[in-house]
Every structure is written in C-alpha cells, then in structure tokens.
Amino acid sequence: MSTPNYRLRKKVSLGARYAALVFWFLICIVPIATLVMASLKPTALFQTIPQIFSLQGFTLENYRLAIRAGNFMFYLRNSMIISLSALVVVLVVCTPMSYGITRLASVRQKNILVFSVLSTRFLPYVVLAMPMYLFFREIGISGTLAGVIMAHLAMQMPLIVWLMLGFFSGIPIEVEESAVIDGCTPFQTFWKIALPMVLPGLNAAAILALIISYNEFLFAFFLAGRHTQPLTVGITRFVGGVDVGAQYGVVAAYGSLIIVPIVIFALVVNRYIVSGMTQGAVKG
Amino acid sequence: MSAQRFFTPWRFILPGAVLGLIILGYPIYRAIYYSMHSIRLHRLGNEVFVGIDNFTRMLSDPLFIRSIRVTVVFTLGCTILAVLFGLTIATIMSSRGIRGTRQARFFMAFFLVPFVTTQIVTAILGRLYIWQSQYGLVNFILGLFGVERVGWLINMQTALFATTVTNAWRMTPLALLIFYAALATISDELIESAEVDGASTWTTLFRIKFPMIKFHIGFVSLVILTSAFREFDVVYGLTGGGPGRSTEVMSVLVYRLGVAQANMGIANAISVIMFVIVAVMTIIAVKAGKLGAMRE
Numbered sequence: 315m316s317t318p319n320y321r322l323r324k325k326v327s328l329g330a331r332y333a334a335l336v337f338w339f340l341i342c343i344v345p346i347a348t349l350v351m352a353s354l355k356p357t358a359l360f361q362t363i364p365q366i367f368s369l370q371g372f373t374l375e376n377y378r379l380a381i382r383a384g385n386f387m388f389y390l391r392n393s394m395i396i397s398l399s400a401l402v403v404v405l406v407v408c409t410p411m412s413y414g415i416t417r418l419a420s421v422r423q424k425n426i427l428v429f430s431v432l433s434t435r436f437l438p439y440v441v442l443a444m445p446m447y448l449f450f451r452e453i454g455i456s457g458t459l460a461g462v463i464m465a466h467l468a469m470q471m472p473l474i475v476w477l478m479l480g481f482f483s484g485i486p487i488e489v490e491e492s493a494v495i496d497g498c499t500p501f502q503t504f505w506k507i508a509l510p511m512v513l514p515g516l517n518a519a520a521i522l523a524l525i526i527s528y529n530e531f532l533f534a535f536f537l538a539g540r541h542t543q544p545l546t547v548g549i550t551r552f553v554g555g556v557d558v559g560a561q562y563g564v565v566a567a568y569g570s571l572i573i574v575p576i577v578i579f580a581l582v583v584n585r586y587i588v589s590g591m592t593q594g595a596v597k598g
Numbered sequence: 599m600s601a602q603r604f605f606t607p608w609r610f611i612l613p614g615a616v617l618g619l620i621i622l623g624y625p626i627y628r629a630i631y632y633s634m635h636s637i638r639l640h641r642l643g644n645e646v647f648v649g650i651d652n653f654t655r656m657l658s659d660p661l662f663i664r665s666i667r668v669t670v671v672f673t674l675g676c677t678i679l680a681v682l683f684g685l686t687i688a689t690i691m692s693s694r695g696i697r698g699t700r701q702a703r704f705f706m707a708f709f710l711v712p713f714v715t716t717q718i719v720t721a722i723l724g725r726l727y728i729w730q731s732q733y734g735l736v737n738f739i740l741g742l743f744g745v746e747r748v749g750w751l752i753n754m755q756t757a758l759f760a761t762t763v764t765n766a767w768r769m770t771p772l773a774l775l776i777f778y779a780a781l782a783t784i785s786d787e788l789i790e791s792a793e794v795d796g797a798s799t800w801t802t803l804f805r806i807k808f809p810m811i812k813f814h815i816g817f818v819s820l821v822i823l824t825s826a827f828r829e830f831d832v833v834y835g836l837t838g839g840g841p842g843r844s845t846e847v848m849s850v851l852v853y854r855l856g857v858a859q860a861n862m863g864i865a866n867a868i869s870v871i872m873f874v875i876v877a878v879m880t881i882i883a884v885k886a887g888k889l890g891a892m893r894e
Binding site: 324328331332334335338339341342343344345346348349352361362363366403407408410411413414415417418419427429430432433434435436437438439440441442444445446447448449464465467468471472475500504525528529531532535536545546549550553562565566569572573576577580581584587588591592 | 606607608609610611613614615617618621622625626628629631632637683686687690691693695696701705706707708709710711712714715716717718719720722723724725726727728733735738767771772775776779820821824825827828830831834835848849852853856857862865866869870872873876877879880884
C-alpha cells in the first residue's frame with residue numbers, strides 16, 4: 315500500500331461519505347421544500363414538480379385564504395393553550411416526582427414506580443383516547459379544552475418522568491448530603507441544589523414536550539369540540555371531499571404555517587432536542 | 599431516620615402518582631371495563647355486560663385478522679427501515695474526518711427535521727405532493743429514469759409500502775441520533791489499535807462498533823416498534839386506512855369501529871388487545887435488556 319494511493323483512497327472515501335450525507339439531507343428537506351414552494355403558487359391549477367419549483371406565478375394568496383377563511387389564528391390559539399397548559403402542569407408535577415423516585419431508599423418501591431412509568435411510556439394512544447371519549451361525556455367535559463389538556467398530560471407524563479429520572483440519577487448523592495448537613499430542608503435541597511443541576515435536562519424535556527403537544531393530532535381529533543380544536547385538526551378541514559384539487563395551494567399554505575415555526579424552533583434549540591432524545595435511550 | 603427517609607421522597611412523588619392514577623390508571627381501567635360491555639354511543643349508561651364476547655367476536659373476524667397482518671407489516675417495516683438507514687447515516691456521521699466538524703453539526707440539525715415535522719402535515723404532504731400519482735415527487739423522480747407512473751396510494755399493492763416508508767422517514771432521525779451519540783463514545787484508540795492489527799473498515803464496523811452499541815440498537819428498535827405500532831396520525835392522514843382497508847392498522851380500525859361506527863365495546867376490546875401486545879413487548883425488552891435497571 316503506497317502512501318499517495320492510500321491518501322487518494324481516503325479522499326475518495328471522504329467524498330463518497332459526504333455525497334451520502336448530502337443525499338440524506340435532500341431526502342429530509344426536499345419534501346418540506348416542495349410543500350413550501352407549492353404554497354406560493356396559484357391554487358386553482360395542478361402543479362407539476364418543475365412548476366412548483368419555478369419562480370413563476372409567485373403569490374401569497376394561499377396564505378391569505380388559509381389565515382382568513384381557514385381561521386388560522388383561532389386554531390393557533392387553541393394549539394397554544396393546549397400545549398402550554400399541558401407543559402406547565404407536566405413540569406410542575408413530574409419534576410418533583412422523578413426526583414422523589416430517584417431518592418427512594420426502597421428498591422422495591424423504586425422498581426414498581428419505574429416499571430409503571432415504563433409500561434405507560436409505550437402505551438398506544440387509542441387505549442387512552444377511546445375510554446376518555448366516553449367518560450368525558452359522562453362527566454360533562456366532552457369537547458372542552460380541559461379534556462384535551464388532560465389527554466396531553468397522559469401522553470407526556472411517562473415520557474417526561476422517564477427523561478427526568480435519567481437526569482436526576484446523574485447527580486452525585488454526596489452533593490445533597492452535604493446540603494442536608496448544612497441545614498437544608500428536603501424541599502430546599504430539591505429546589506436550590508438538585509433542580510439547578512438538571513436545568514439543561516429540564517429544558518430538553520420541556521422542549522420535547524412542547525413539540526410533541528404542538529404536533530399531536532389523535533387526542534385532539536377524538537376529544538376536541540368545534541371550539542377547542544388545535545391546528546392539527548384545523549388543517550384536516552381542507553382535505554378530503556371532492557373539491558380537494560382546487561384547494562391544494564391553501565392546504566400547502568396551511569401546512570407550511572404549521573410546520574415552518576416548529577422546524578425553525580427545532581433548528582434553534584437543536585442542542586436541547588439532541589440531549590433530550592439521546593437521554594431517552596442512552597444510559598444516564 | 600429510616601421513617602424520615604421513607605417519608606420524604608413520597609412527598610415529592612405523591613402529586614404525580616395521584617395525577618398518573620387519574621389520567622393513566624383510570625382510563626386503562628375504563629378501557630378494560632368497556633371492552634367487556636356492549637355499548638352504543640347514543641345509549642351511554644346502558645352498558646350490558648357481555649364478558650369476553652367482544653374479544654371472541656373480534657378474534658373470529660377476518661377484518662381484525664387482516665388489520666393485525668397490516669399492523670405487523672407496517673410496524674416491522676418502519677422499524678427495519680429506520681434502524682437500517684439510521685445506522686448507516688450515523689456510521690458516516692461518526693466516521694473520522696466528519697465527526698465533530700461544523701458540517702456534521704449542520705447536517706445533524708437538518709436530519710432532525712422529519713422527526714419534528716407535524717405528523718398530520720407529513721401525511722397530507724405525502725398524499726398531495728409526494729405519493730400523488732400524476733404530479734407527485736416520487737413519480738416525477740422515477741419518471742426521470744423512465745419508470746412508469748405508479749398509483750402509490752390508489753393501489754392496494756403499493757399503499758402499505760408508501761405508508762410504511764412515510765412513517766419510517768419520520769422515525770429515522772430518532773435512530774440516527776441515538777446511534778450517532780452511542781458511536782461517538784467509542785474511543786479512537788480502540789479502533790486504531792484494531793486497524794494496526796490489520797482489521798479493515800468493515801471488520802471494525804461489524805466486529806467492534808456495532809456489537810458495542812447493541813444495547814442502543816435494541817432500545818431504539820423497541821421505541822420505534824412501539825411508536826409505529828400505535829401510529830394513527832400518519833396512516834389516517836395519508837390513506838385513512840384505504841384503499842380497500844389495505845392500510846388499516848389497528849389504531850385506525852379502533853377509530854373506525856368506535857367513533858365512525860359507534861361500536862365502543864368492540865373498539866375498546868381491540869384497544870385492550872393492543873395494550874396487552876405492547877405490555878408483552880415491553881416486558882420482554884426489560885427482561886432481555888435490563889432496561890428497568892438502567893434507571894437505578
């Protein structure tokens with residue numbers, strides 16, 4: 315193996331690897347780009363792919379229709395109320411819970427709790443949505459925001475507790491023991507010592523929870539009423555029915571309005587999403 | 599002291615435990631309760647106890663059996679595709695010369711995009727712009743190579759394939775990210791010493807790197823299996839279960855029977871079966887991989 319030959323092979327290999335990454339980059343981005351480009355074209359005509367990506371016929375008419383006729387702001391408001399309320403409750407309740415579980419002295423109690431979290435973590439959502447649909451009617455909260463928020467709590471609790479368990483168990487117990495010796499109450503130890511140490515983890519969990527709630531469709535579709543539907547249900551009003559063709563552009567604009575903010579948000583807070591998603595699997 | 603140690607953590611746990619019982623425990627209990635009753639939506643409160651009738655009726659229903667088959671193909675297909683592509687891209691991303699560079703960070707940020715994209719929008723986008731038979735992106739690209747148009751979502755033979763690929767597109771970033779993080783922890787010295795001993799790139803991959811991350815491959819497979827198994831948004835938005843029920847996964851079947859046909863007893867019976875399947879998968883994974891132990 316001569317040195318120049320080896321170096322050439324390395325360069326070729328690096329080029330091939332970059333080519334593969336660019337190819338994968340296109341697979342991730344081109345579908346989204348297609349949607350956004352299509353939303354900027356007149357709605358009345360079917361568009362071929364070259365037409366969609368050409369700069370001719372640029373218009374913002376679809377966005378006007380999506381926002382006005384599609385009542386975008388109304389659905390956005392519902393989306394925001396649902397995901398932010400669920401987030402606040404989930405953080406306030408689950409963070410101390412995870413902390414408590416990692417500090418349990420009894421291994422048996424700890425195992426039982428960890429297993430309940432794990433077994434609900436993968437629960438099919440229809441298992442919750444079907445009975446909720448029924449007993450929300452019985453207790454008279456069918457179609458309300460409260461019902462949808464409760465469903466979102468059920469969806470996020472296991473995930474957030476699971477993530478935070480990993481972050482809290484990473485704190486060395488000695489740090490807290492010295493805090494207790496210095497006279498901290500259990501609550502002060504949690505609030506002033508443990509919580510600041512897991513703050514990056516808490517951010518990651520909160521961001522993941524927010525994204526999941528914002529994107530959620532199934533629970534809202536089953537449980538929300540006419541006045542409480544979020545964006546994900548709002549967009550389905552354009553799809554289906556015989557006149558879909560004529561509304562292609564508006565659907566694209568509506569879809570772009572939904573995903574562009576969340577994609578930009580995800581790119582900005584990328585670091586936290588990475589740590590949150592890895593924490594879900596990698597040993598803490 | 600021991601009473602103190604017992605009592606304090608529970609004060610932190612209790613609110614969450616109570617909330618969990620209300621929003622998770624109670625609905626699961628009701629699902630089991632409803633699954634053993636005959637209920638019609640417009641006659642709530644008049645449930646008739648029917649025991650395991652709903653289950654026996656379901657298990658002898660060819661529609662249900664078919665839905666199981668569709669779900670298995672969809673779930674396994676998504677998992678295999680996502681793990682395969684995730685592993686390939688993660689291996690390239692973590693290779694020397696790329697790992698840690700600015701380009702790598704740039705690529706990784708965009709590789710996450712499919713995962714954060716709203717699923718129902720992904721589905722609608724897939725239906726109107728990607729798999730659409732006349733103007734869709736897939737047929738356009740195939741057309742450049744002279745391939746005839748395929749009615750992806752119209753044909754019963756291809757609809758499940760397109761649905762599976764769409765969901766795999768969404769799940770791959772999860773696999774990619776976790777594999778990348780795991781591969782990055784393998785020390786360079788280890789690989790270099792193997793190379794000095796004459797190991798080729800392929801040997802180090804299959805004999806050292808992949809075996810070292812087998813725990814992560816197992817966990818990612820479990821997460822993707824379970825989340826593809828419960829997927830509703832992508833399938834419902836893309837095909838609604840059609841054409842001819844060729845993509846009717848169990849979640850969509852539950853919706854059709856329960857909400858659209860108002861047969862809540864049967865729908866809840868299927869839910870309960872789904873719950874049992876996931877519980878069994880989780881228990882097997884915990885036993886096999888000691889997943890529970892990793893949080894202690």
